[in-house]
Structures are given as structure tokens and as C-alpha cells.
Amino acid sequence: MGKGNPKQQQPSQNESSINLKGTFISVMLLGIFILIAWFGLYALFLSR
Amino acid sequence: MSKNYLLFSKQESRLYMAFMHVTFASLLIGGLMGLLQTLVRSGKFTLPFGIDYYTLLTVHGVILGLVFTTFFIIGFQNSLMGKTVGISDKQRKAAWLAFWIMLIGTAMAAVTILVGQASVLYTFYAPLRAHPAFYIGLTFVVVGSWIAAFVNFRQLYVWKKAHKGEKSPLLAFMVVINMIMWFIATLGLAATVIVQFIPWSLGYAETINVLLSRTLFWYFGHPLVYFWLLPAYMAWYAIIPKIIGGKIFSDSLARLAFILFLMFSIPVGLHHQLTEPGIDPTWKFIQVILTFMVIIPSLMTAFSLFATFEAAGRKKGFTSLFGWFKKLPWKDVRFLAPFIGMLAFIPGGAGGIINASYQMNALVHNTIWITGHFHLTVATTVVLTFFGITYWLVPHLTGRRLTPKLNKLGIIQAFVWTLGMAIMSGSMHIQGLIGGPRRSSFSEYAGGEQVATWLNYQLAQAVGGTILFIGIILMVYIFIQLSFFAPRGVEEFPIADEEEDAEKSPKILENWYLWIAITIALILFAYTIPMFDIMRHSPPGSVPFDWPIGR
Amino acid sequence: MHLHKYEKIWLTLGLGSLALFLLIIGFAAFWKGTHPQSHIETIDPQNVEAYEAFKPENLGVREVADGKYIVNMVASAFNYDFGTDIDEKAVKTIRIPKDSTVLYQITSKDVVHGFQVAGTNVNMMVEPGHISRYETVMKNTGTFTVVCNEYCGVGHHQMYGTVEVYE
Missing domain, CATH: 1.20.5 (Single alpha-helices involved in coiled-coils or other helix-helix interfaces)
Incomplete structure (x- = not known):
């Protein structure tokens, strides 16, 4: 299957040595969004 | 030649396309109903010929929530099975049987609704009574889907026998997980429809246990939403990496996520019933905890997706922190549409956590916030991913190509959808928080400031709904082009590979008996005592009510 | 892995x-x-009057102690019965002083209904055969629309009332 793309012929690295800094920052932003949304709505619940 | 470029046989393609035709016919009808609803609720438009708002709402929910989704999912999943493990002539015939039974059931239910005999909404809560043909039609749809499920199980079984010791293809594994979940979940639906609703609607049973029927419905109702979501996840894990020129981030983590979905999607239905009487609050809370467990595989998925993107970009030589992000194939609609879907799942998922948060549910229960919520999760995340799949699946099946022009039209479609949904879903979320109810025709209630505010948001929903309907027309046009008119050629069926030196997936991931046993154990744990309580503390049953729905 | x-x-x-x-x-x-509302007590939906709180004369708002109120209601398609006033006219508005503790009690005579005092945390399903109860402190003043937020038939959107919380 799938030898279609010539760009991916470089030797692959071991999974844990891949630089995933961008991923880490992205998921952290996602987490912060969830926390803000949840606590915001909890505050609204308490105020009512 | 790579298998990705090898077209299916004519007979096989015809089967998968049959499901696609029903899918897009449903989209057009259901979408039109949605448009009319938002127009009615704006207060500026009245339905002609005395058509009832709730008839439209029932059509919208049944056609889009049950028919559009189920036909697309089964058609898509069957094509994945055909591609990865193959289909025999006998299996193909059985799959056709599934298709026809589902279609007959759909037609029965649809006609019953359209003639005004089943304005009970897609949740058909007792003791509102629809015509028996509605319930029987729904049963046919479910039974048809069961046949499809067992064909899929058989396909993987046959493949495994011929490939001793090999791990099953990732996509086939995922399809089988989704269909096991669907089968276990629809048992609850079948129980309430066959044992409770059909005899009662025919007059053989005088009364019905309302709370029991609702609890059985929601036993099915929550895994239903995961049945919609998992095919999108299949595309995200195993198709999108190929489209962006990368590899599957981790085969075993993908499988683990799906196993967690199987185990935790079902024993959580009580979180739809948090504000109901007659259920012990402790058991509601236990199911809230289980609901929070089902968030975990989505957290894993979020990481895997970003990592897939970053790893692909970095291998192409982009070293800066977000350089890889800029180089994603933004101009390829097969990527763009599902990507917008992924983004929509951020507010969609966060909203879901809030909905399930026990007493906080009182903020949002049955307000139009909920409608806004599932228009993000299902109608954006899932639907845009399905559209993204359509752009390559349909031409692959019809032996045509997604031309640059159709690709561009698809990109416009995705933006139209995003804009329309941002306006509609956004205003639904806000209106819901200030108390506006869902599933209600236009009403000024007792008047006053609060209601006046709601009406402004309902106007915004009509604007969003109109934009979305333009998106639907565009999508149906693209579908027709890809089905009948696009130039002949070979469109890739983009299945991604693992890294060549990828870590081997642990064998235990394919221990089906173990995962099914845990799933059943969790269901028994979460439901036995509440169900027993509900039956033991039953009030006198409810007689049927026909007149409130205009029968 | x-x-x-x-x-x-x-x-x-x-x-x-x-x-x-x-x-x-x-x-x-x-x-x-x-x-959340989770009361476990059953009732005969065809004979809700047999239950003390839902006798016609007991419907509506009642002060039971200093700053403590009970509101008894019966839902049916497509109406909330808040009882009658001195002139035998149906009550449509419930008036409650701010910061009082209110116990809302409601049941249905026919199909499933909702009871939400929009803009507050009072939000319950109302099901035939069950009594729904929720006690809360009305912290904020204002005029709140009561909406039936569970579909109950063609007149669902015409089923409403008002709760007024005053200083």
C-alpha cells in the first residue's frame, strides 16, 4: 500500500525523538480553553 | 500499483455508491427542513398549507440524525472493509440486503412523519404516540444496520483466518469496534421499540412505562453520537496522514483510543437524564464519572493529530516551532474540510464536558445551547469530515476525478459552512445560556425583556441557517458532479501507512473477547441497579396520547 | 506501546x-x-388530585415559614396550573421576594413536559407518574419566563408562565 508520495522517503526517526514542541503548545492551549470554559460556566451556575 | 489507486470492481462500487445516494438525498431534504425551522423561529415567516413546525422538526431529526448519518457511515465503513480486508460475493449480497431493509424502513418512517402521523421528534418520547408504522420503520433501519454489522464482523474474521498471526488492518479494526458498539447500543433501542412501543402503539398493551422507555432510549442515545464520531476519527487517524504526506502517528494508540470508546460510550446514558425524576442521584453521578472517562480517548486523539501534522512537517524540513503548520495542504479540500471539523470539536468537546457536569446540567438542559452544541459536534465536526471523505471516496467509486475546480468549490463550501455554523451555533449557545428553549416553534411567551433578547438570537439563527442551506446546495451539487459528470480518472483512496520502523502493536489490543467482556461488565455495573430501581418504583403506566401531536 | x-x-x-x-x-x-432534580416519588397521573400538594386549592405559591415558600403546580398539555386567585382567575405569575428559599413541586397529568424558570437553575423534567421537586434560593431579582422545555405537542411553545422575584 501507499508508496504514492515521494516526499516521505527520508529515513524515519524513532517516535519519542521527534520534536513535538508545537504539538505540546497546541494541546496546552486546548487544555486552557477547556478550563476557562468550564470554570466560566461553573461561575455562572453559582451566580444563579 | 498501490492498492490506494486500484479501483473497486463495478459491483462493489455500486453497493457503496447506493449508500452515498441515500446520504445526499437525505442531506438535501433534512437541510431544507432545518432552513424552514430557523425561518419560522425568526418570527418573520409562517409555514404554508398549515404544515406543523414539529412535523418539520421530526423530519429534520430523523432524516439527518438517523438516516443521513447511518447511510453514510455504513457505506463508508463498507468501503473501508472492502479496501482493507476484501468482500466476498456472498458478503456483498448480504450488504445489499442490509441496504434495502434500511431503505424500506426509512421510507416507512418518512411517509408516516410526512403525513403528520408521527410528529414525535426523533426521540419519540412516550406517552406521545405515533402511528405504529413509524416504530416499525425505525426497527427496519436498525435491523438492516445489524446485517451490515455482521457482514463486517464476518469480513474481518475471514481475513484473520487467511492471515494468521498478522494484526488486522487498522481501519478494519476501527470499523469492527464501531459496529460492535452500535450493535450493543441498538439492543436497548430495539428493546424499548419492540417490547414497549410497538405493542402499545397497536393497542395490545394499554399503558407504557415512560421512564423505562426513556432510559432505554438514552442507553442507545449516547453511543449513537459516538457511532457518528468514530468514522470521523477513522479518517483523522488513518486517512488524513496520507493526504498531508505523513504517516500514522501511532497505530497502537489509535487502537487503544477506539477500545476506550467501545468501553465508555455506552454506560453513560444517564447524563442525558440528569434533571429527571425517578432516578437515584448517586447513579446519575456514577455515570457522570464514566462519562468523564470517555473524554480521555478524545484527549489522546487531540495529541495524536497535532503530532501527525508536526511530524509530517518536520520531516519535510520545517524546523521552526509552527513552520509545519503553515505548510499543511490548506488548498486541498480533502484536508481542509476535516481540519475545520477538528477545530470545531474544541468548543464542541468543551461544551460536552460542561453538559455532563452533573448539577451544572441545569444551566443548559433542553435549552437551545444543546442544539448549538450538537450542531458543532455532529453537524460540523462529523459532517465536514464526511464531506472531506466524499471528495475522494465518491470519485474513487465512480472512476472519476476531483478536478481543481471542484476542489475549489469544496473549499468555498467548507468556508460557507463554517461561517453559517459560527453564526447559528454561536447564537444558539448564547441564547441557551439565557434560558431560550430548544425544540420550540416561534413564541413570544408572556413577552418581556428576556423573550425579546431571545428573539434577536433567533434572527441570527435564521441568517446562519440560510447560509448553511447554501452550503448544502453546494455540497449536493459537488456530489452530483462527482457521481455523474466529473472527468474520468483514478482518484486515490488515501489510506496512510505506518512508519517502517514503527513499534509493534501489542497483541492484547486484538483480544476481542476481553474488550467486549469489559464493555458488558461496565454496562451491567452502570445500569443494573438503576434499571431495577426504575422498574421496582414504577408509577401506574401511561395511556397513549394522540391528540397533542395532532393525530 | x-x-x-x-x-x-x-x-x-x-x-x-x-x-x-x-x-x-x-x-x-x-x-x-x-x-440536579432527582426526586423519587411516584403518583397516579390520572388522579393527581389525590395527592395533597396537587389538590386544586393547594396549587400556586404559599409561604410556609419566614422566607420559605412552596410552589405547587400541575402541568398538562399545554398549560401550567398555578391555581386561581381570589377572583377565581387562573394565576399566570408567581411572585416571590428576593433571597427566599423556594421549593418547586410539579407533576404531569398527561405527557412529558419540562419546567424551566429561564435564567435560573430551576430546570426539571416533568414526567407522568413522577413528582419533580427542586429547592433553591432565588438570589436575583427580575421577571423570569417559565418555559416548557420538553416537546409536548403542537401547542408546546404556548405553554409558559412567569416567575417574578422582587426586592
């Missing part, structure tokens, strides 16, 4: 957040008693 170190951190923080949410709502529920 191994996890990337960032994924480990992400999942730890994610699971930690979920646990924190559960602790907060669990504490509020089991220590402070703020459960």
Missing part, C-alpha cells in the same frame, strides 16, 4: 483537570447537597 514524553504530560494534566472537575461537582453534590 509507549507514549511520547509530552503526551504523558498532556494526559496527566488532562486527567488531572477531569478529576478536579469531578471533585468540585462531587463536593457540591454530596457535601453541599446541590444535586
Whole structure:
């Protein structure tokens, strides 16, 4: 299957040595969004 | 030649396309109903010929929530099975049987609704009574889907026998997980429809246990939403990496996520019933905890997706922190549409956590916030991913190509959808928080400031709904082009590979008996005592009510 | 099967957040008693008058102690019965002074209904055969629309009332 793309012929690295800094920052932003949304709505619940 | 470029046989393609035709016919009808609803609720438009708002709402929910989704999912999943493990002539015939039974059931239910005999909404809560043909039609749809499920199980079984010791293809594994979940979940639906609703609607049973029927419905109702979501996840894990020129981030983590979905999607239905009487609050809370467990595989998925993107970009030589992000194939609609879907799942998922948060549910229960919520999760995340799949699946099946022009039209479609949904879903979320109810025709209630505010948001929903309907027309046009008119050629069926030196997936991931046993154990744990309580503390049953729905 | 170190951190923080949410709502529920409406008491939907609180003369708002009120209501398609006033006219508005503790009690005579005092935390399903109860302090003044928020038939959107909280 799938030898279609010539760009991916470089030797692959071991999974844990891949630089995933961008991923880490992205998921952290996602987490912060969830926390803000949840606590915001909890505050609204308490105020009512 | 790579298998990705090898077209299916004519007979096989015809089967998968049959499901696609029903899918897009449903989209057009259901979408039109949605448009009319938002127009009615704006207060500026009245339905002609005395058509009832709730008839439209029932059509919208049944056609889009049950028919559009189920036909697309089964058609898509069957094509994945055909591609990865193959289909025999006998299996193909059985799959056709599934298709026809589902279609007959759909037609029965649809006609019953359209003639005004089943304005009970897609949740058909007792003791509102629809015509028996509605319930029987729904049963046919479910039974048809069961046949499809067992064909899929058989396909993987046959493949495994011929490939001793090999791990099953990732996509086939995922399809089988989704269909096991669907089968276990629809048992609850079948129980309430066959044992409770059909005899009662025919007059053989005088009364019905309302709370029991609702609890059985929601036993099915929550895994239903995961049945919609998992095919999108299949595309995200195993198709999108190929489209962006990368590899599957981790085969075993993908499988683990799906196993967690199987185990935790079902024993959580009580979180739809948090504000109901007659259920012990402790058991509601236990199911809230289980609901929070089902968030975990989505957290894993979020990481895997970003990592897939970053790893692909970095291998192409982009070293800066977000350089890889800029180089994603933004101009390829097969990527763009599902990507917008992924983004929509951020507010969609966060909203879901809030909905399930026990007493906080009182903020949002049955307000139009909920409608806004599932228009993000299902109608954006899932639907845009399905559209993204359509752009390559349909031409692959019809032996045509997604031309640059159709690709561009698809990109416009995705933006139209995003804009329309941002306006509609956004205003639904806000209106819901200030108390506006869902599933209600236009009403000024007792008047006053609060209601006046709601009406402004309902106007915004009509604007969003109109934009979305333009998106639907565009999508149906693209579908027709890809089905009948696009130039002949070979469109890739983009299945991604693992890294060549990828870590081997642990064998235990394919221990089906173990995962099914845990799933059943969790269901028994979460439901036995509440169900027993509900039956033991039953009030006198409810007689049927026909007149409130205009029968 | 191994996890990337960032994924480990992400999942730890994610699971930690979920646990924190559960602790907060669990504490509020089991220590402070703020459960969602979850009352377990049944009633004959064809004969709700047999139950003391739902006798016609007991419907509507009643002060039971200083700053404590009970509101008894019966839902049916497509109406909330809040009782009658001195002139035998149906009550449509319930008036309650701010900061009073109010117990809302409601049941249905026919199909499933909703009862939400929009803009407050009073939000319950109302089902035939069951009594729904929710006690809360009305902290904020204002005119709140009561809406039936569960579909009950062609007149569903015409089913409403008003709760007025005054200083």
C-alpha cells in the first residue's frame, strides 16, 4: 500500500525523538480553553 | 500499483455508491427542513398549507440524525472493509440486503412523519404516540444496520483466518469496534421499540412505562453520537496522514483510543437524564464519572493529530516551532474540510464536558445551547469530515476525478459552512445560556425583556441557517458532479501507512473477547441497579396520547 | 506501546483537570447537597388530585415559614396550573421576594413536559407518574419566563408562565 508520495522517503526517526514542541503548545492551549470554559460556566451556575 | 489507486470492481462500487445516494438525498431534504425551522423561529415567516413546525422538526431529526448519518457511515465503513480486508460475493449480497431493509424502513418512517402521523421528534418520547408504522420503520433501519454489522464482523474474521498471526488492518479494526458498539447500543433501542412501543402503539398493551422507555432510549442515545464520531476519527487517524504526506502517528494508540470508546460510550446514558425524576442521584453521578472517562480517548486523539501534522512537517524540513503548520495542504479540500471539523470539536468537546457536569446540567438542559452544541459536534465536526471523505471516496467509486475546480468549490463550501455554523451555533449557545428553549416553534411567551433578547438570537439563527442551506446546495451539487459528470480518472483512496520502523502493536489490543467482556461488565455495573430501581418504583403506566401531536 | 514524553504530560494534566472537575461537582453534590432534580416519588397521573400538594386549592405559591415558600403546580398539555386567585382567575405569575428559599413541586397529568424558570437553575423534567421537586434560593431579582422545555405537542411553545422575584 501507499508508496504514492515521494516526499516521505527520508529515513524515519524513532517516535519519542521527534520534536513535538508545537504539538505540546497546541494541546496546552486546548487544555486552557477547556478550563476557562468550564470554570466560566461553573461561575455562572453559582451566580444563579 | 498501490492498492490506494486500484479501483473497486463495478459491483462493489455500486453497493457503496447506493449508500452515498441515500446520504445526499437525505442531506438535501433534512437541510431544507432545518432552513424552514430557523425561518419560522425568526418570527418573520409562517409555514404554508398549515404544515406543523414539529412535523418539520421530526423530519429534520430523523432524516439527518438517523438516516443521513447511518447511510453514510455504513457505506463508508463498507468501503473501508472492502479496501482493507476484501468482500466476498456472498458478503456483498448480504450488504445489499442490509441496504434495502434500511431503505424500506426509512421510507416507512418518512411517509408516516410526512403525513403528520408521527410528529414525535426523533426521540419519540412516550406517552406521545405515533402511528405504529413509524416504530416499525425505525426497527427496519436498525435491523438492516445489524446485517451490515455482521457482514463486517464476518469480513474481518475471514481475513484473520487467511492471515494468521498478522494484526488486522487498522481501519478494519476501527470499523469492527464501531459496529460492535452500535450493535450493543441498538439492543436497548430495539428493546424499548419492540417490547414497549410497538405493542402499545397497536393497542395490545394499554399503558407504557415512560421512564423505562426513556432510559432505554438514552442507553442507545449516547453511543449513537459516538457511532457518528468514530468514522470521523477513522479518517483523522488513518486517512488524513496520507493526504498531508505523513504517516500514522501511532497505530497502537489509535487502537487503544477506539477500545476506550467501545468501553465508555455506552454506560453513560444517564447524563442525558440528569434533571429527571425517578432516578437515584448517586447513579446519575456514577455515570457522570464514566462519562468523564470517555473524554480521555478524545484527549489522546487531540495529541495524536497535532503530532501527525508536526511530524509530517518536520520531516519535510520545517524546523521552526509552527513552520509545519503553515505548510499543511490548506488548498486541498480533502484536508481542509476535516481540519475545520477538528477545530470545531474544541468548543464542541468543551461544551460536552460542561453538559455532563452533573448539577451544572441545569444551566443548559433542553435549552437551545444543546442544539448549538450538537450542531458543532455532529453537524460540523462529523459532517465536514464526511464531506472531506466524499471528495475522494465518491470519485474513487465512480472512476472519476476531483478536478481543481471542484476542489475549489469544496473549499468555498467548507468556508460557507463554517461561517453559517459560527453564526447559528454561536447564537444558539448564547441564547441557551439565557434560558431560550430548544425544540420550540416561534413564541413570544408572556413577552418581556428576556423573550425579546431571545428573539434577536433567533434572527441570527435564521441568517446562519440560510447560509448553511447554501452550503448544502453546494455540497449536493459537488456530489452530483462527482457521481455523474466529473472527468474520468483514478482518484486515490488515501489510506496512510505506518512508519517502517514503527513499534509493534501489542497483541492484547486484538483480544476481542476481553474488550467486549469489559464493555458488558461496565454496562451491567452502570445500569443494573438503576434499571431495577426504575422498574421496582414504577408509577401506574401511561395511556397513549394522540391528540397533542395532532393525530 | 509507549507514549511520547509530552503526551504523558498532556494526559496527566488532562486527567488531572477531569478529576478536579469531578471533585468540585462531587463536593457540591454530596457535601453541599446541590444535586440536579432527582426526586423519587411516584403518583397516579390520572388522579393527581389525590395527592395533597396537587389538590386544586393547594396549587400556586404559599409561604410556609419566614422566607420559605412552596410552589405547587400541575402541568398538562399545554398549560401550567398555578391555581386561581381570589377572583377565581387562573394565576399566570408567581411572585416571590428576593433571597427566599423556594421549593418547586410539579407533576404531569398527561405527557412529558419540562419546567424551566429561564435564567435560573430551576430546570426539571416533568414526567407522568413522577413528582419533580427542586429547592433553591432565588438570589436575583427580575421577571423570569417559565418555559416548557420538553416537546409536548403542537401547542408546546404556548405553554409558559412567569416567575417574578422582587426586592
